[in-house]
Amino acid sequence: MSEYILSDAPQGTPSPDLGDHFIFLLAHADDNMVLAQRLGEWISKAPELEEDIAMGNFALDHLGVARALYTHAGEVEGKGRGEDKLAMYRSEREFMNVLLVERPNGDFAHTMVRQFLFDAYQVELWSYLSGSDDETLAGIAGRALKEATYHLRHSSAWVIRLGDGTDESNRRTQKALDRLWKYTAELFEGESERYRSAWESTVANVFDEAHMAIPEDPYQRSGGRRGFHSEHLGFLIAEMQWMQRSYPGLEW
Amino acid sequence: MDATQLPGVGMVNPVAIDVDRARAVVSAIVDPEIPVLTIADLGILRSLEEEDGRVVVTITPTYSGCPAMGQITEDVVTALARADYQAEVRMRHDPPWTTDWITEDGMRKLDAFGIAPPTAQHDVVCPKCRESEPRMVSFFGSTACKALMVCSSCGEPFGYFKRF
Numbered sequence: 001m002s003e004y005i006l007s008d009a010p011q012g013t014p015s016p017d018l019g020d021h022f023i024f025l026l027a028h029a030d031d032n033m034v035l036a037q038r039l040g041e042w043i044s045k046a047p048e049l050e051e052d053i054a055m056g057n058f059a060l061d062h063l064g065v066a067r068a069l070y071t072h073a074g075e076v077e078g079k080g081r082g083e084d085k086l087a088m089y090r091s092e093r094e095f096m097n098v099l100l101v102e103r104p105n106g107d108f109a110h111t112m113v114r115q116f117l118f119d120a121y122q123v124e125l126w127s128y129l130s131g132s133d134d135e136t137l138a139g140i141a142g143r144a145l146k147e148a149t150y151h152l153r154h155s156s157a158w159v160i161r162l163g164d165g166t167d168e169s170n171r172r173t174q175k176a177l178d179r180l181w182k183y184t185a186e187l188f189e190g191e192s193e194r195y196r197s198a199w200e201s202t203v204a205n206v207f208d209e210a211h212m213a214i215p216e217d218p219y220q221r222s223g224g225r226r227g228f229h230s231e232h233l234g235f236l237i238a239e240m241q242w243m244q245r246s247y248p249g250l251e252w
Numbered sequence: 253m254d255a256t257q258l259p260g261v262g263m264v265n266p267v268a269i270d271v272d273r274a275r276a277v278v279s280a281i282v283d284p285e286i287p288v289l290t291i292a293d294l295g296i297l298r299s300l301e302e303e304d305g306r307v308v309v310t311i312t313p314t315y316s317g318c319p320a321m322g323q324i325t326e327d328v329v330t331a332l333a334r335a336d337y338q339a340e341v342r343m344r345h346d347p348p349w350t351t352d353w354i355t356e357d358g359m360r361k362l363d364a365f366g367i368a369p370p371t372a373q374h375d376v377v378c379p380k381c382r383e384s385e386p387r388m389v390s391f392f393g394s395t396a397c398k399a400l401m402v403c404s405s406c407g408e409p410f411g412y413f414k415r416f
């Protein structure tokens with residue numbers, strides 16, 4: 001894969017330190033939380049019942065991973081913040097998810113390409129973290145690895161079916177890739193640079209089989225890990241948090 | 253949840269803890285989504301110990317996306333409160349749960365209930381007519397743990413407990 005140019009995030013505000021274990025856990029929890037919300041938007045709207053159920057299952061898995069990571073992050077921080085505090089009482093600028101997961105769903109092809117790019121990344125991420133010195137993280141990662149592998153099987157099958165389908169499905173799937181590709185370099189900032197080559201080979205193989213072309217434009221967006229998001233995240237967070245913000249401490 | 257204020261249970265007056273009795277109570281609790289399987293069958297009970305006059309139960313969650321874990325946690329606290337024990341449930345993520353931890357007994361109960369137990373996908377047989385090579389309908393089923401299959405012989409649709 002060719003060299004890429006990463007956009008600069010706005011200057012002047014301190015960046016969170018991803019080398020800090022609490023911040024690291026929180027950033028990955030945010031990835032899963034935000035993607036779970038996006039996938040949940042499909043419930044009752046998917047093209048067919050099986051995909052509706054699949055999307056619900058994907059969302060639940062990501063939500064479960066997010067909850068485990070928030071809980072663990074709270075223990076690591078040691079200030080008494082539990083999963084709800086961390087998920088519901090931080091603002092948009094404090095979320096450190098990658099920009100890819102906050103992209104709006106678009107059509108089914110767009111959602112599946114986003115999912116495929118992220119699943120392929122998470123398989124490498126969890127595979128690496130399942131050997132972490134942090135035993136709780138290793139356990140969460142070990143379980144999430146099986147789930148991400150299962151998700152990847154589904155999302156890659158859809159990318160191939162759509163890309164290698166009709167002219168219309170190929171056109172839409174390629175358009176989704178053209179739009180989403182610029183959010184992929186951010187996945188490998190910092191720590192995760194080490195599993196980039198395995199990811200590159202997974203996505204190259206699938207897009208090849210799907211008769212799709214990886215965009216050549218080297219421009220890549222960045223900033224999510226430092227809290228600089230697109231205009232889309234604020235709406236998602238507002239909807240997710242409004243109940244807890246309106247009625248602080250509310251429990252079911 | 254505060255075990256002393258459970259609705260319908262009333263105040264718990266802590267008694268001397270019989271760990272074996274507490275373990276029997278906890279082991280018999282059933283999964284709310286697959287009510288033929290107990291906590292013992294699922295293999296999720298890691299430890300049960302007395303700590304400061306309370307029963308501390310450590311369980312390993314199954315699938316990340318399994319909403320039953322919250323209910324199971326509540327059920328453990330409630331069941332032990334009914335046995336006059338105050339309890340706390342802790343989660344242990346490492347090592348991660350695997351379907352290999354489901355007991356032989358649990359595998360038999362799943363099959364009898366009409367859910368194909370977690371074997372390799374090519375070994376799955378129809379729980380109704382025992383015919384092999386059922387067709388995969390959907391990798392995702394009605395719960396986080398199941399895929400949906402249909403028998404090629406008798407036409408029975410059934411859940412297949414995914415092997416994880």
Ligand SMILES: [Zn+2]
Nearest residue numbers: 378381403406
């Ligand atoms: Zn049959």
